[in-house]
Amino acid sequence: MNPARNLILVGPMGAGKSCIGRRLAERFGLRFVDADRELEARTGVGIPTIFEVEGEAGFRARERAVLADLVRDEGIVLATGGGAVLDAGTRALLRARGFVVHLHVEVEQQLARLARDRSRPLLARGDREQVLRELAAARAPLYAEVADLRFDTGRMNAADAAARLTDAL
Numbered sequence: 001m002n003p004a005r006n007l008i009l010v011g012p013m014g015a016g017k018s019c020i021g022r023r024l025a026e027r028f029g030l031r032f033v034d035a036d037r038e039l040e041a042r043t044g045v046g047i048p049t050i051f052e053v054e055g056e057a058g059f060r061a062r063e064r065a066v067l068a069d070l071v072r073d074e075g076i077v078l079a080t081g082g083g084a085v086l087d088a089g090t091r092a093l094l095r096a097r098g099f100v101v102h103l104h105v106e107v108e109q110q111l112a113r114l115a116r117d118r119s120r121p122l123l124a125r126g127d128r129e130q131v132l133r134e135l136a137a138a139r140a141p142l143y144a145e146v147a148d149l150r151f152d153t154g155r156m157n158a159a160d161a162a163a164r165l166t167d168a169l
């Protein structure tokens with residue numbers, strides 16, 4: 001990885017993008033940025049509220065704009081939201097502006113990690129397992145398209161995943 005660029009983490013909810021990203025930033029001496037938290041800071045409201053008021057389309061438009069802005073920076077570790085790859089323009093931008101790592105996780109593991117989570121509106125749309133399986137199927141080709149490297153976070157904790165990824169990069 002060329003550290004003058006950015007290290008960009010993509011992958012589904014519960015893959016560990018934020019926890020692992022924070023640790024990778026420490027290891028590489030880079031700044032960690034979480035796109036969802038940045039979006040919340042800029043709007044002053046939580047993601048569920050954005051979905052409620054503006055719908056998913058409104059959220060995606062804001063997500064696109066924040067990501068485009070954040071990747072103008074250099075030397076950051078960026079955790080993106082699980083659906084950041086839905087937009088073709090964003091995928092191209094992420095590839096152009098960083099080394100992209102797809103953090104993969106199986107649905108069973110996502111269900112365990114997100115069991116108590118109430119902050120992700122898509123999970124409230126129906127049976128959680130079904131929602132996650134549909135998202136995984138629809139997005140798998142998009143993660144594959146954008147990623148320079150795929151890394152399975154499986155049953156690993158964030159510290160182990162960050163250590164192994166540091167070796168792999």
Ligand code: S3P
Nearest residue numbers: 012013014036081082083120121
């Ligand atoms: C989403 C994932 C969330 C957040 C929003 C939508 C998605 O981010 O951006 O709830 O479409 O998969 P995390 O992947 O950080 O949970």
